[in-house]
Amino acid sequence: MTASADAEAAANELTPLADYLGSVLRRLRALPPLDLDLTQAHGNVLAEDVVAPHSFPAFDQSAVDGYAARWEDISGGGRSMGYVPTQSGGPGGRNVRLNVVGDLGAASWRPVRLTPGACFSVAAGAPLPLTADVVVPVEWTDQGMAAVEIFRVPKRGYGVRRAGEELPAGTLLARAGTYVSPALVAVFAATGIGHVVVRPSPRVVIVATGDELVDVGRGSQPGQTVDANSHALTAAAAEVGALAYRVGICDDDPEGLRGLLEDQTLRADLIITTGGTGTGPGDMVRRILSRREGSRAGPVTFTEVALYPGTSLGFGTVGAEEVPVVCLPGDTGSALIGFEVLARPAINLLAGAEPVFRPSVRAHLLETISSPVGLREFRPAHVAERRGGGYTVQPLNGGPYTLSGLAEANGLMVLGERVTSAAAGSTVDVLLLDRRR
Structure with missing residues (x-):
């Protein structure tokens, strides 16, 4: 048998990646929903549909700084204060002049009404006077205070935002499964929403295992390997949106490993270990977590997957709370690839995010x-x-x-x-x- 035939035969004994992922992800469920204040909701995924309780804008308002007027007054159909001959502006090339009867800012609240030939100076966001149907931008006028001369006549409705024009009350703002972005937070707040029900960000604990590991800040030497994995995987989990906690280095001590994992189940929705997934003499993680107790199999199953780089992956649960655990190889490149194909989808699934895989x-x-x-x-x-x-x-x-x-x-x-x-x-x-x- 040739070398290529030997390699193909060995590969045929491995579990196809798609089959392995399917079997793992079917065992996971999204975390229970949580009612969060809007300021804390960003980065989470909605657990239920969100409907606008109020309209946006909530009232008729000016969209620009300018002068709120009746369009018939500035178009020549009403009783404006008068026309001033010019080369442009109102009908017949005449500018329009209106009385300015008051100022309205964004904090104004008393209802006011326009009379023929009058206007209000308004700021963007200010409530519109009753009967006003146009706002003339400041730059189209002489910016007068008692009276204003209009050089250019806008179309009816220009500069006006009507109540509910963008989002009427009852509008479906976002469906369950939607990622809460900063813009969506703004939409919720603008329509009167202060709390939303979301899937919480998964709490992910990362543990690096191995007697040979030393912390960062030095170079590797024979018998020592700098722990790049736990730092990289913590960053990767945070990038997905998890609340990532780096525990650090755990020696190849069976009791120490069991105790550490048991302690972490109290604060974790997912535990990721790196190192010790192979079948060599120092692969303690596989040896401890897959150990049979009586007639029962161990809590974690290690599988040889048709994946390159890195074929040995582990998945199962640990502790009385049965917290999911993902076991990745010790080689840093293989660990990061294993994170992409297994841990990242698991985190997304726990968070209720769709799709769980990258585009x-x-x-x-x-x-x-x-x-x-x-x-x-x-x-x-x-x-x-x-x-x-x-x-x-x-x-x-x-x-x-x-x-x-x-x-x-x-x-x-x-x-x-x-x-x-x-x-x-x-x-x-x-x-x-x-x-x-």
């Missing part, structure tokens, strides 16, 4: 690449929009060099289990990462 596009490959047989590879890449439409994708470092590739990537190229090579010019799937760069 993807089809892109034209700029260079020929190879991929391991039988494994679904996630390769860091740089994706760009083409001037004529569509996308191109440039592969970056992958495989054992995934970490350096991820640092530059704004996408993850996905190559299926049956793909052993992809030619330049072919079309591939790309998950979109952060597009701000």
Whole structure:
């Protein structure tokens, strides 16, 4: 049997990634809803539909700084104070002059009425006088105080915002599952909403395991590895919108690991461990969490998944509260890929967010690449929009060099289990990462 045939046979024994994800995500449920003050709701997902209790705007108001008037007075159909001959302005090239009978600001509340030939000086947001149906912008006038001369006549309704014009009472503002953005917070507040029912942000605890780990601020030496994983995964969880807590380093001590995880179940909706998922002599996480007790299987199942980089993933629950736990590999690049394909969807599902996976596009490959047989590879890449439409994708470092590739990537190229090579010019799937760069 050839080496490629051996590799294909070994890959056939692995669990397909889609099957594995389906089995894991079916075990998770969105967190119970929570009634939050509007100031705390940003970043969460709505648990129920939200309907406007009041209209927006709440009353007829001026949209600009200017003069609130009756359109028939400035168009020549009413009894204005008079016309002043000019080259532009009102009918027949004459400017319009009106009496200014008062000032209205945003804090004005007494109802007032316009009489023929009169106007009010108004600020943007001020309530409109009764019978006013136009606001002449300040710059279209001589900005008079007792009387104002209008150089240019706007159309009827210009500068006016009617009550409920944008959002009438009873409007469906957002459906359950909608992300609460800053703009949506403004819409809720403007229509009189002070509380909303949301899915809370999941509390995610990150634990790095291994006797070899040392904290950041130094270089790695033989027998020591700097703990990059817990810092990176905490940042990744926070990027999804979780309340992320980095516990730090846990040595390969069975009792210490059990005690740490038990303690963390009191404040976690999800626990992420990194390291120890393989079958080597130092892989304590797998050995402890998958251990059988009597006739019962351990709380966490470790699976060899057809995923590259990193094949060994663990999922289950820990503690009396049965808090979900995701176990990721110790290699930093593999851990970050494992987070993307498993932990990130789990966090989104707990938060009630849809879709749980990142958006993807089809892109034209700029260079020929190879991929391991039988494994679904996630390769860091740089994706760009083409001037004529569509996308191109440039592969970056992958495989054992995934970490350096991820640092530059704004996408993850996905190559299926049956793909052993992809030619330049072919079309591939790309998950979109952060597009701000």
